[in-house]
Amino acid sequence: MTIAYLNGQYLPLSEAKISPMDRGFLFGDGVYEVIPSYQGKTVAAQYHLDRLRHSLEGIQLCIALSDEDLSGILQLLIERNGGGDLGIYLQITRGVAEKRQHAFPEHISPTLFAYTFPINAPSDGATETATCFTTVTRTDGRWDRCHIKSTALLGNVLHMMEAINDGAEEVLLFNESNLLTEAAACNVFIVKDGQIYTPELDHQKLPGVTRRLCLELLEEHTDWRVHVGPVTREAVMSAQEVWLSSSTKELAPVIAIDGKPVGDGKPGRYWSQAQRLFHLYRFDKR
Ligand SMILES: Cc1ncc(COP(=O)(O)O)c(C=O)c1O
Structure with missing residues (x-):
């Protein structure tokens, strides 16, 4: 069973639910990363977090979480999913608004969603x-x-x-x-x-x-x-x-x-x- 992270909670992926009013769903108003991890060890996680910050800046979206917070989420997700060869998908959207309108709504909280999926161990070059x-x-x-x-x-x-x-x-x-x-x-x-x-x-x-x-x-x-x-x-x-x-x-x-x-x-x-x-x-x- 895949364990996902959604807005502070770890739960089975099948139980993770997001409102249809989420701007990620309505507008594609969000950014993401895919971070590989082999036998529990991530590859270039800091480079991914650096790019995530640039993407967030690019869509003018601020989040309250630090890189340490995000790394903690990644580590816990890896552990809870058995720590094998995993891709971690991490997505941050602008969040859920009451009305569908193009302009950024004020006072909404971003949605942070992450889950893991199995990946193949990479080639040794043979x-x-x-x-x-x-x-x-x-x-x-x-x-x-x-x-x-x-x-x-x-x-x-x-x-x-x-x-x-x-x-x-x-x-x-x-x-x-x-x-x-x-x-x-x-x-x-x-x-x-x-x-x-x-x-x-x-x-x-x-x-x-x-x-x-x-x-x-x-x-x-x-x-x-x-x-x-x-x-x-x-x-x-x-x-x-x-x-x-x-x-x-x-x-x-x-x-x-x-x-x-x-x-x-x-x-x-x-x-x-x-x-x-x-x-x-x-x-x-x-
Ligand atoms: C359009 C596009 N270009 C390049 C890449 C490669 O990026 P990365 O090496 O960070 O996975 C991706 C990966 O998803 C992509 O979607």
């Missing part, structure tokens, strides 16, 4: 056991504030369905200038001529915690040349490797784009080494 992804490409049709980790994910959901309807598992998104932004639920890295490239952060991309960890691990443990800047469609389509990054996947190899193989259509050796660094050092960044 190419034989890698979980590979096929992708399609689309023009990024989401909103202009993708740097906020908002619960309003309909744009991402619709893009993900475009991938699924085309028989793929993720979608690589390009802006109006044909530059790579990200994927529906991941950031993206490419390898070209033995060098690593990932788009710079701006309002068109979520500042992924895994992206940040990957850049730090590559900087600390390799002598690879890593470029953070514009990545063209042409560069993606001719890359020797493409990786997706997200908290529950860490790095995942993309083996096809729009039906064409990436490189030799198998997980590449740069991916293998980079994912190996996660395997060795993921808990160093607490």
Whole structure:
């Protein structure tokens, strides 16, 4: 039985109830995080809490809880859910209002909801056991504030369905200038001529915690040349490797784009080494 947290209470997920007047339900007026935890140990929890603060600022929502309070909630949830390999979903919405109105209501309390779900232990970088992804490409049709980790994910959901309807598992998104932004639920890295490239952060991309960890691990443990800047469609389509990054996947190899193989259509050796660094050092960044 999954134990959830809702506004100060720990209770079975099936008993957690939220009013339909919650602005998260009516407007998608909230922000969230997904934090991985393996055998009771979270990965980069402070980076997630830092981003949560930025997201809260981005939607002008203040909460009374400190980072210590939030960490305490995460720890208790992990314990109460058996401490195995878990993803922790944490969502904060503006709360329940009497009237449905667009403007922020005064004097309402935020709703804080969290629960855990089982996740697979991440890869150690072995190419034989890698979980590979096929992708399609689309023009990024989401909103202009993708740097906020908002619960309003309909744009991402619709893009993900475009991938699924085309028989793929993720979608690589390009802006109006044909530059790579990200994927529906991941950031993206490419390898070209033995060098690593990932788009710079701006309002068109979520500042992924895994992206940040990957850049730090590559900087600390390799002598690879890593470029953070514009990545063209042409560069993606001719890359020797493409990786997706997200908290529950860490790095995942993309083996096809729009039906064409990436490189030799198998997980590449740069991916293998980079994912190996996660395997060795993921808990160093607490
Ligand atoms: C749109 C989008 N970009 C990137 C990411 C990767 O972020 P993180 O590495 O923090 O999980 C996610 C994760 O959910 C996402 O939804």
